[in-house]
Amino acid sequence: MHKSTGILRRALVFAPALGLLLLLAGCAAQDYPQTTLQPRGDFAHLVDSLFRTTLLWATVVFILVEGVLVYAIFRFRGKPSDAEPSQVHGNTTVEILWTVVPAVILAFIAVPTVQTIFRTSSTPPGEVVEIEVIGHQWWWEYRYPGLKIVTANELHVPVNKTVSLKMTSGDVVHSFWIPQLAAKRDVFPKKYNPLWFKAEVTGDFPGQCAEFCGLQHGRMGLRVLVDSQPVFDAWVKQQQTGSPLVDAGKVPASMSDSAYRATGDSVMLKGKLAFMTGGCIACHAMAGTATAGLTILQGPNLSHVGSRTTIVAGMLKNTPTNLRHWLTDPQAVKEGSLMKLPRPLTEDEITNLVAYLRAHQ
Amino acid sequence: MATSVLEHSAVHHAEAKSGLWSWITTVDHKRIGILYGASAFLFFLLGGIEAFVIRLQLMTADNTLVSPEFYNQLFTMHGTTMIFLGVMPLSAMFFNYFIPLQIGARDVVFPRLNAFSYWVFLLGGLFINAGFFFNAWPNAGWFGYANLTSAQYSPGLNTDFWVIGLQILGIASIAAAVNFFVTIINMRAPGMTLLRMPMFVWMSFITQILLLLAFPVITVALVFLMMDRHFGTHFFIPAGGGDPILWQHLFWIFGHPEVYILILPAFGIVSEILPVFSRKPLFGYTAMVFSGVFIAFLGFGVWSHHMFATGMGPFADAFFSLSTMLIAVPTGVKIFNWIGTIWGGSLQFKTPMYFALGFIAMFIIGGLSGVMHSSPPADLQQTDTYFVVAHFHYVLFGGSIFALTGGAYYWLPKMTGRMLNETAGKIHFWLMLIGFNLTFAPMHILGLNGMPRRVYTYPAGLGFEFWNGLETVGAAIIVVSQLVFIVNLIVSLRRPRNAPADPWHGATLEWSIPSPPQEFNFPEVPEVKSSIPLWDLRRELGSLPEPQRVSGAGIHLPNPSYYPLVAAIGVFVTLGGILFAQPHFPWYVITLTGVAVLFYGVYRWAFEPAG
Numbered sequence: 001m002h003k004s005t006g007i008l009r010r011a012l013v014f015a016p017a018l019g020l021l022l023l024l025a026g027c028a029a030q031d032y033p034q035t036t037l038q039p040r041g042d043f044a045h046l047v048d049s050l051f052r053t054t055l056l057w058a059t060v061v062f063i064l065v066e067g068v069l070v071y072a073i074f075r076f077r078g079k080p081s082d083a084e085p086s087q088v089h090g091n092t093t094v095e096i097l098w099t100v101v102p103a104v105i106l107a108f109i110a111v112p113t114v115q116t117i118f119r120t121s122s123t124p125p126g127e128v129v130e131i132e133v134i135g136h137q138w139w140w141e142y143r144y145p146g147l148k149i150v151t152a153n154e155l156h157v158p159v160n161k162t163v164s165l166k167m168t169s170g171d172v173v174h175s176f177w178i179p180q181l182a183a184k185r186d187v188f189p190k191k192y193n194p195l196w197f198k199a200e201v202t203g204d205f206p207g208q209c210a211e212f213c214g215l216q217h218g219r220m221g222l223r224v225l226v227d228s229q230p231v232f233d234a235w236v237k238q239q240q241t242g243s244p245l246v247d248a249g250k251v252p253a254s255m256s257d258s259a260y261r262a263t264g265d266s267v268m269l270k271g272k273l274a275f276m277t278g279g280c281i282a283c284h285a286m287a288g289t290a291t292a293g294l295t296i297l298q299g300p301n302l303s304h305v306g307s308r309t310t311i312v313a314g315m316l317k318n319t320p321t322n323l324r325h326w327l328t329d330p331q332a333v334k335e336g337s338l339m340k341l342p343r344p345l346t347e348d349e350i351t352n353l354v355a356y357l358r359a360h361q
Numbered sequence: 362m363a364t365s366v367l368e369h370s371a372v373h374h375a376e377a378k379s380g381l382w383s384w385i386t387t388v389d390h391k392r393i394g395i396l397y398g399a400s401a402f403l404f405f406l407l408g409g410i411e412a413f414v415i416r417l418q419l420m421t422a423d424n425t426l427v428s429p430e431f432y433n434q435l436f437t438m439h440g441t442t443m444i445f446l447g448v449m450p451l452s453a454m455f456f457n458y459f460i461p462l463q464i465g466a467r468d469v470v471f472p473r474l475n476a477f478s479y480w481v482f483l484l485g486g487l488f489i490n491a492g493f494f495f496n497a498w499p500n501a502g503w504f505g506y507a508n509l510t511s512a513q514y515s516p517g518l519n520t521d522f523w524v525i526g527l528q529i530l531g532i533a534s535i536a537a538a539v540n541f542f543v544t545i546i547n548m549r550a551p552g553m554t555l556l557r558m559p560m561f562v563w564m565s566f567i568t569q570i571l572l573l574l575a576f577p578v579i580t581v582a583l584v585f586l587m588m589d590r591h592f593g594t595h596f597f598i599p600a601g602g603g604d605p606i607l608w609q610h611l612f613w614i615f616g617h618p619e620v621y622i623l624i625l626p627a628f629g630i631v632s633e634i635l636p637v638f639s640r641k642p643l644f645g646y647t648a649m650v651f652s653g654v655f656i657a658f659l660g661f662g663v664w665s666h667h668m669f670a671t672g673m674g675p676f677a678d679a680f681f682s683l684s685t686m687l688i689a690v691p692t693g694v695k696i697f698n699w700i701g702t703i704w705g706g707s708l709q710f711k712t713p714m715y716f717a718l719g720f721i722a723m724f725i726i727g728g729l730s731g732v733m734h735s736s737p738p739a740d741l742q743q744t745d746t747y748f749v750v751a752h753f754h755y756v757l758f759g760g761s762i763f764a765l766t767g768g769a770y771y772w773l774p775k776m777t778g779r780m781l782n783e784t785a786g787k788i789h790f791w792l793m794l795i796g797f798n799l800t801f802a803p804m805h806i807l808g809l810n811g812m813p814r815r816v817y818t819y820p821a822g823l824g825f826e827f828w829n830g831l832e833t834v835g836a837a838i839i840v841v842s843q844l845v846f847i848v849n850l851i852v853s854l855r856r857p858r859n860a861p862a863d864p865w866h867g868a869t870l871e872w873s874i875p876s877p878p879q880e881f882n883f884p885e886v887p888e889v890k891s892s893i894p895l896w897d898l899r900r901e902l903g904s905l906p907e908p909q910r911v912s913g914a915g916i917h918l919p920n921p922s923y924y925p926l927v928a929a930i931g932v933f934v935t936l937g938g939i940l941f942a943q944p945h946f947p948w949y950v951i952t953l954t955g956v957a958v959l960f961y962g963v964y965r966w967a968f969e970p971a972g
Contacts, residue, residue, distance in 0.1 A: 031824045032810035032811060032823065032824040033811075033822070033823055033824070034810065034811025034812075034823050034824075035809070035810040035811050035824075036742040036743075036809050036810070036811060037809055037810065044742075046738060047738045047739055047741060047742055048742075050736055050738050050739050051733070051736075051739045051742065054732065054733045054736055054739055055733065057732075058729040058730070058732060058733055061729060062725065062726070062729055065696065065697075065700075065725050066722060066725060068700055069700055069718075069721055069722060069725070070722075072700055072703050072704050073703070073708065073718060076639070076703060076704065076705060076706050076707065076708050077708050077710070078640065078706065078707025078708050078709060079707075080709060082707045083707075084640055084641075084707070085639070085640055085641050085705055085706050085707045086641070086705060087641055087642060088641060088642075088644065088701075088705060089642050089644070089645075089646065090644055090645040090646065090647070090648065090701075091644075091645075091701075094697075094701070095645055095648050095694070095698075098693065098694060098697040099690060099693075099694055102689060102690050102693040103690050106686045106687075106689060106690070106732070109686065109732065109736060110682070110683055110686055113679075113682055113686075113735075113736040113737065113738070113739075114679050114682070114683075116736075116738040117675045117678045117679050117682065117737050117738060118675050118679075120738050120741070121674065121675040121678070137514075171514065172508055172509040172514050172605075173506055173507075173508070173509065173605055175670055175745060177745075177813065179742060179811045183738070183741035183742045184670050184741055184742070184744070184745070185670055185672055185741070186670045186671045186672065188599070188605055188606065188671075189508065189599040189600075189605070190599040190600075191599075193671075193672040194672070206811075206823065208813060208816075209813070210670075210744075210745040210746070210813045210814075211506070211670075211745055212433075212501075212502050212506065212509070212745075212814070212815040213509060214433075214501075214509055214514060214515075215429050215430060215433065216429060217433075217815060217816060217817075218429065218432075218815075218816035218817040218818055218819070219429075219818075221820075315820070335428065335429055335430075336429065336430070
């Protein structure tokens with residue numbers, strides 16, 4: 001009996017230690033694309049180094065205090081027949097000691113904390129790319145006032161350039177979170193919150209809304225695509241074509257044979273017709289249509305939807321099959337989404353729309 | 362003649378001892394404590410079922426076991442239930458049953474107000490859950506962040522059930538807090554100075570002060586929200602000039618002290634168990650008292666650490682960060698004093714001791730992760746992720762629930778007169794400890810690796826599958842552990858009484874009377890000379906004789922009354938009527954009817970002879 005409880009007590013020691021090991025194992029793993037533990041931006045590095053300071057102290061205190069606790073549990077096992085232990089009521093010296101020592105340890109966390117608070121709250125250093133972020137139920141809108149671009153869900157930024165985000169919400173409170181590059185910041189209607197970062201490598205970084213914002217909070221994803229400067233410049237040029245912020249969305253004459261100027265009996269023209277008669281145009285800006293210059297519509301700007309890697313706020317890969325799926329029954333794909341078709345689209349309409357949308361690179 | 366009056370009153374008390382009506386009309390703090398405990402345990406099981414369905418949904422990526430809407434209802438009600446209907450009233454069970462016994466009183470100071478508190482609590486708990494039957498279970502989170510809760514973005518009745526339900530529960534909490542506060546101030550046995558009170562009474566006392574100061578804030582916030590939803594105001598609506606952040610401030614000015622409302626009674630319970638099973642007094646009694654006071658005081662100055670991501674600016678961030686770190690100091694003092702208590706003791710490994718030690722081990726982890734996100738820049742990654750979910754479950758499950766369970770094993774023999782099975786208790790402990798850690802330890806990893814809270818599912822490819830699967834296995838083990846407890850409880854209740862007055866060699870007054878206590882608690886009001894009166898007596902006499910049941914003839918006790926229930930129904934109907942506040946519907950007829958019932962109940966209550 002005594003021996004078996006001894007084994008059980010030993011297990012008590014290992015349960016918390018196991019938890020810590022699991023935590024460390026988690027830190028070492030490479031397969032978490034949305035991790036906070038492998039920063040790839042300057043803001044995220046500031047946060048991460050502070051996190052590592054607090055984790056270090058927390059681990060030291062954890063081992064010491066749990067160690068003393070477990071030692072005491074083993075050391076002072078008693079039997080009912082044992083003599084009454086010495087009736088100690090307290091000890092002023094140790095009371096003072098274990099009040100002061102934790103306070104000193106906290107100072108080692110508090111000083112870098114306050115320093116980092118002021119560094120992360122300051123305006124970003126040097127020349128920046130300004131981007132406005134607007135949270136919507138349940139997708140993200142990005143506007144580049146300087147570059148005159150309006151896009152959705154996939155944020156393109158140049159590598160090694162500081163990006164300054166000015167963030168707000170179109171409806172309820174959301175939180176813009178890009179773990180590997182920066183951190184998160186809540187967005188509120190009729191208020192602007194800042195966040196800035198400089199990505200140090202190119203790549204595709206997932207993030208998502210972190211503040212509960214209603215039914216589809218769980219499917220309010222986003223991606224940050226960090227491009228090399230030439231790739232970013234090409235992307236900017238492409239996106240400016242037909243942008244609501246450039247010449248009210250008019251498509252230059254030189255691009256008359258592109259998707260924006262669908263003519264004749266082509267699939268493009270049929271797709272454009274479906275876009276206008278199927279109800280899409282009520283909520284989406286689209287180059288080459290009457291909504292091309294509008295920035296007040298409820299849904300994402302679709303002028304370059306074909307160039308995005310994902311659709312439905314990061315939920316689906318941008319493939320013809322997924323697009324067809326989404327257009328057939330958006331409520332089945334994402335229940336409660338504000339994408340509500342006024343009438344079901346016909347098979348033909350969907351086929352033409354898929355081609356039309358995918359052509360809008 | 363005088364004798365026959367006394368006999369008559371004794372007979373009267375005897376009559377009231379069984380049957381449903383005796384429970385409905387009871388004003389005995391012990392029976393009300395049992396009512397609180399039974400109701401809260403059922404709500405606790407409901408909250409546990411909600412949690413387990415959440416875990417089943419999150420077991421695999423892109424799971425479709427429950428709809429997004431139902432998932433949002435589940436996590437909203439899991440939080441709301443565990444906080445307001447589980448942990449708080451489980452603490453209230455111990456307040457009710459053991460504050461009077463530990464301070465040597467015959468009842469609380471306002472026995473009928475006590476019954477009123479219980480009935481309002483029960484009706485509030487039923488109300489907030491009633492939405493389930495109208496497909497309108499609350500669904501905007503236990504924190505109900507504006508402006509998602511506005512009529513525009515939450516058009517259904519879900520949020521109305523939540524607002525009104527919490528409002529009803531708040532009335533119960535405030536009434537109970539007034540009662541226990543005055544009871545502790547006024548009803549202590551002769552000689553029991555404040556610094557001789559048992560530590561559970563001390564921590565309960567501080568909790569009542571927190572309740573009295575924190576609940577009015579949430580009451581105001583809920584009134585604002587109700588006005589916004591039904592009567593055209595714009596307290597939290599930006600389009601009308603209101604501010605959603607105002608809600609966050611009001612909510613957390615309540616919400617953070619609420620955390621201490623949930624944990625301080627647990628601190629008290631553990632501070633009772635550890636000395637008894639270490640056979641030596643609590644280490645640093647005075648430091649324990651003042652660290653509790655200090656925690657409660659600071660608890661009102663840290664609320665914005667829930668809001669570091671809202672962009673309050675560096676000075677507010679720095680202030681709330683430092684005040685939060687400061688609160689770790691008195692919390693650390695408590696942990697060290699508990700270890701100081703077992704240090705040098707002769708530890709008796711009974712089930713309550715297992716849970717108390719498990720509490721310390723788990724609470725340390727929750728405390729340390731708490732310090733980690735007191736640092737605002739670090740919190741910008743951690744907040745609203747599973748790292749925070751891990752943190753507060755280590756505090757509230759590893760902390761409060763472990764302590765409350767330990768308290769149940771410690772005090773149920775006193776309440777029921779029956780011992781619980783020790784082997785089953787230890788199996789319960791180990792299953793719960795293992796299940797708890799399997800469920801919540803991986804959440805640290807998931808949160809730091811990018812899994813946000815309150816998502817009804819997560820996509821494959823983010824690396825979340827393995828840990829989530831493991832967590833669900835852990836949750837299943839927790840379920841089994843609770844079943845072991847339920848079986849243990851039922852088996853023990855079906856046996857004849859076998860608990861002595863003092864099964865653990867306790868130090869405090871509740872162990873000086875039979876198990877379960879007689880209706881009047883103490884035949885003679887005891888005198889107290891220290892914080893460990895029974896140990897003093899035992900040392901004096903060598904051993905304590907088993908107390909005998911005696912006739913309570915001549916002891917004045919308050920009469921049973923159903924007017925507290927009538928008044929509670931009045932409160933329920935008054936506030937419930939607001940649920941029907943739609944244009945062109947005479948909802949105020951319902952509300953005014955409720956007011957009339959409330960007034961009738963209070964009027965009759967006021968003029969009813971008390972004894």
